[in-house]
Amino acid sequence: MRSNARPQKQQHARKLTAITAIVSVIAGAFVAGISAQMASANTFVPSVTVTNVAPAGKDFVLAGEDVEFTVAASNTDGGKQFNLSFLAIAPASVSLARVEGLPAAKVYGAGEVLPNRTRTAQTGNADCTTLGLVAAPAGSATPFACAVPEGQQVWVWSNVDDLPQGGTVRSTISITPDEATYPVGGKVAFSIRAFTSDDPAKIPTFDGTTSVARTGDHTAASLVASDEVPVKALRIIKDEPSAEMERLRGAHNEPTVYTVKVENTKRAATLGVTVTDYLPAGLEYLGSGTDADNSVPGAEYPTAPRLAGGAIVSETVETVSLTEAQALALGLSGAGVYTKVTWAIGDLEAGEQRTLQYRAVVPLFANTMWPEGAAPTPAGGAQAANLDNNTGASTRHGDTEAPTTAQTMRNVASTTGIYQGPVFANDESLRASSDRDDETIEAVDVRVLKSVDTGDSFTTGTVAVYSVQVDVSEYVDASSILLTDVIPNGLCPALPAQQGDVKLSIDGGTITQQQWNGMIVGEACSYPAAVGGAVLSPDLTVVSMDYNSANGSYTVVFAMDDLAAGGTRTAQYSAMQRPNYTGAGGGTSSGDSFVNTVTVTAQTEPIAAISADPALLAKVGGTRYVSDDSSATIGSWETRLTKEVLERGAAFTPNGASWVKDATQAFSPGDTV
Structure with missing residues (x-):
């Protein structure tokens, strides 16, 4: 299932949650503690997580960049908890750049005494060092308190929000590391702890708190949550713009454009930078040119035009065969034939960026290794936009027996260079800098894209209008097109009357229209819908509607007219946004979201130009049954209390x-x- 939003790359942010050990990392520790005097009657343990949100979804930052973390505090089973607060102990070599979702932090510098009224002559401060702190200096007005150690600082956010059971409070914290302390090869770490109170009149009590309570029995403390972010010199970002990562097959329609951007740290130059991209066999590399077809005379299929492509200067293109081990070492999906493209970028100055673009398509057949002695010279670029070695397996979407989803094709770009600036611990091996990024597409013959128009958000008692766009590739014609939409509890189909009968059922059992309207809750969910604004495009015919009494969902099947190769059609239908869930769910509410998924199935046949060539048809195959899906989400505003x-x-x-x-x-x- 795919949503309309492009997914985040899978290689990215790591999440470390609720670790019990105090974290000690490069250039100082981010730790947080609670004193022994706060072992308390409030036995709840808040859950807190920290996630690095480095630029471009990576799991690192470039030297000289700020480092951003998202913090989430949750209450799954603690009953009513109030006055959520946070504490972090940070090295003096970082500074707090900005925060979102939190008040201004109280910052305590090295040597400052931390307020905590639970610390008295009876309780003492012997545990300060175990918390990453030190005892208050002699002569202090509060001699039994803890203080901030040299080289450290303490950040406290008091009374941020309440934390009811089932609730989560999210915030963002951005820090600026000292460039000299955190060079390439170093790591920037961050840890934080959360505190709550079971008494709404009391702020949690801990070292650094603003609470005036003299006992800590109202206070609950989380374990330490931590993450650390490596510092690097080079970053590569790869992007492919196909909607929902799905690419229609076809070497002659609009090709997709891959964009590869290389970024160098602002601290110093990186020399001898190269970029290497490996395209799987099912993708044909066209390059950035538009005036070359390096294939021998002859079309991919009868009536097909020539390719439009071409390599550029300083670029090499070659077909390679990789073993499983070789492919995995490069971050690729597995053994096979790949098109290897290499660009010699040269030197990048501090802060310099370089962007490359090239075009690629999904052809009829996959690339194979060239016959001995037949491969054009890689440096000449003639292996780009060249179908002469496209003699492999068909890239066809679908199956001969049942509707099947498309095959995926993943390609990986990497960059390397020699960094010239300072490195951690003067380790010369850290100068060899590298990064890689990937993009994955599905090679489809029939694609569905779904969206929804609800204004700003879920609005009870109004109609949401869904749009579905169905596209067909250049190689096949599509017939018997069916769209099956599962509408979740909280919504219901709101469809006007149409010519012809609709099969109505509850839990698979067929019923009459009168029975449907008598058993389904609310006139807006009747058929036809007794509500203004109900929509059903003339391109769609409702085949059936089934209500699932167990989960409150509706499954609606629509039929769509046939589509010829290269065709596209957009149709609309509507659903009612209901005030209540069916069953024990109660009323729809702020913060709820409603995801529904449409699946398209179709029968495809090769176009006439392919079918008329017996040899070509034998390789392509005849009838195939295809499937694809898409989802759309209706969100709602969250209620916030200040x-x-x-x-x-x-x-x-x-x-x-x-x-x-x-x-x-x-x-x-x-x-x-």
Whole structure:
């Protein structure tokens, strides 16, 4: 199943959650602690996760870049928890760049004493060092407190939000590492801890808190959540724009354009940079040119035009065969034939970027190794836009027996160079810099793309209009096209009347229209729908509707007219956004989302120009049954609660400046809060 949003690349962000050990990494530790005095009656343990969100979805940053982390605190089974707070201990070699979803941090520098009213002569501060802190210096006004060690700093976010059971509070924290401390080859680490209170009137108590509570029995603390991000010199970003990563087969229609961008750190130059891209056998590399077809005279199939492609200067193109081990070492999917394209970029200055673009298509047949002595010279570029070695397996979509999804084709681009700037621990081996990125497509003969128009978000009692676009490749004609849409609980089909009967059923059992309308909840879900704005394109015919009483979903089957090769058609239909779920789900609410998926099935036949050539038809095959799917999501706005307090002694005004997130003066018994 695919959504309309392009998915994130799978190689990327790592997530490390709730580790128990104190983390100690390069150039200092990010740790967070809670004192022994806070072992408490609030036995809940908040869940907190940290995820690196480095640029371009990578799991590293370039030297000199800020490092961003997302933090999520959750309450799965803790009942009512209040006044969520966070604490991190960071090395002095980083600074807090920005935060989202959090108030301003209270920053304590080296040597500063951390407030914590639970620390007294009776409790002491012997555990400070186990928490990554030190005991308060002699002569301190609070001698039993903890202090920030030399070379460290403490960041505290107090009273961020409440954390009800089932809730999650998300935020983003961005830090700026010192460039000298974190050169290429180093790692930037971040750890954080969350605290909650089971008493809405008390802020959690921990070292660095603003809480005035003298006991910690209301406080709950998470384990440490941590992530670390490597620092590198080169980054490569590869992009292919096909909708939902699906590419229609065809060597002569609009080719796809791959974009490969290489970025160098702003700290120093990287020399001798090269880019190498491996395309799988099912992709034909056209290059960036448009005026060359390097195939011998003759078309891919009768009536087909010539290719439009061509290599560029400083580019080599060759067909290679890789073993399983060789392919996996390059990040490829497995053994086989690949088109290897290499660009010699040369030197990149500090902060310099270079962008390459090339075109590729999915041909009738896959590439194979050239016969002995027949391969054009790689440096000459004549293996680009050349179908002479496309004598392999058919790239056809589908199966002879049942509808089947398309084959996937993954290609990987990598870059290498020798970095000239400082490296961690003066390790010269770290100068050899590299990165790689990948793109995957599905080679389809029939494709469906789904979208939904609901305005801003889910709106109870109104109609959502879905659009489905069906496309067919240049090589086949499509018939018997069916669209099967599963509409989730919380929505229902809202369809106007049509000519002809519709098969109606509940849990697979056929019923009459009168029975349907009597058993389905709400006039908007009747057939035909008794609601304004219901839509059904004339290109669609409703074949059947089935209601699943177990999960409240509806399965609607539409028929669409045949489509010839290269054809496209867009049709629309509607669904009602209901105020309630069917069953025990209660009412639809803010924060809910509704995903529904449409599956297209069709029968395909080779176009007449292919069918008329017996030898070609024998390789391509006759009838195939294909399948593809697409999904669309209706979201809704989340309800957010903002809590503020009047400064002590301030007069009440509805929107006055005295309303603050954290009061600057402590309250005393008898005060009105």
